[in-house]
Amino acid sequence: MKPNTHNSYYIKNELMYYWRCIRQLICADEVSYNQYIADVIVIKKEGYIHEIEVKTAKSDLCTAELRKKKHGEWKEWYPHYFSFAVPSDLIEEAKKVIAKVNPKYGLIEITTDTYSPITIRKSALRLHDNLKYINRWKEDVTRRLCNALIFERRGRYGEEHANEEYNI
Numbered sequence: 001m002k003p004n005t006h007n008s009y010y011i012k013n014e015l016m017y018y019w020r021c022i023r024q025l026i027c028a029d030e031v032s033y034n035q036y037i038a039d040v041i042v043i044k045k046e047g048y049i050h051e052i053e054v055k056t057a058k059s060d061l062c063t064a065e066l067r068k069k070k071h072g073e074w075k076e077w078y079p080h081y082f083s084f085a086v087p088s089d090l091i092e093e094a095k096k097v098i099a100k101v102n103p104k105y106g107l108i109e110i111t112t113d114t115y116s117p118i119t120i121r122k123s124a125l126r127l128h129d130n131l132k133y134i135n136r137w138k139e140d141v142t143r144r145l146c147n148a149l150i151f152e153r154r155g156r157y158g159e160e161h162a163n164e165e166y167n168i
Contacts, residue, residue: 005087005110005117006056008039014110015040015052015085018118028144033078033137036070041079041141047134050124051079052108055086058093071101077133081124083108091121098122 004010012029019027019042031041040052055061061084065071070078083106086094091109098105106124111117 005112008054008056011054011056011085011087011110012040014117015054015108026141028141028148031140031144033140034070036068038079040085041137041144043137043141044081047131048080048126049134049137050081050083052083052085055084055090055094058090061086061090061093061097065097066101074102074127076128076130077136078127079137080126080128080130081106082127083122083124085110087111095122102127 016027016029019025019040023042025045026043027040029040031038038051039054042050042052044050053065055065065084082102082104084094084098085108087110091107094107098107104125104127105122106120107122109119109121111119
């Protein structure tokens with residue numbers, strides 16, 4: 001059975017697998033910063049932050065994303081790179097959005113290829129050089145990863161065992 005490339009959970013997992021296991025970088029999903037939540041954040045070896053926004057529907061890509069204030073006011077504490085990750089059938093629409101919003105944004109295609117579903121169609125260009133906030137980003141990613149681990153374990157062991165020691 002082919003994977004559903006219009007499922008954001010599937011896309012986020014494939015992106016994190018790619019950035020963590022293939023590129024050997026630190027990454028996390030659903031990382032909060034300011035009033036935004038990044039679908040995937042990657043910490044590059046040089047310390048730069050790459051935000052990847054997953055879009056699975058044309059309306060979300062073309063309408064909702066264009067309304068976000070962050071695209072018009074990129075701040076020094078925002079990620080250094082930004083890319084959209086979309087299924088194959090949204091590539092052309094994503095190219096139009098990138099041309100309109102910020103030509104420095106990258107584009108990642110998610111395919112149904114079981115062995116290599118990630119294709120970088122356009123590399124993101126750096127939006128700023130400020131590394132002053134890198135420790136805050138590392139803390140945010142660490143907090144998110146801790147939360148994910150805690151809730152995964154709670155789900156695995158159940159609340160009925162919440163007061164027992166974990167045997168992991």
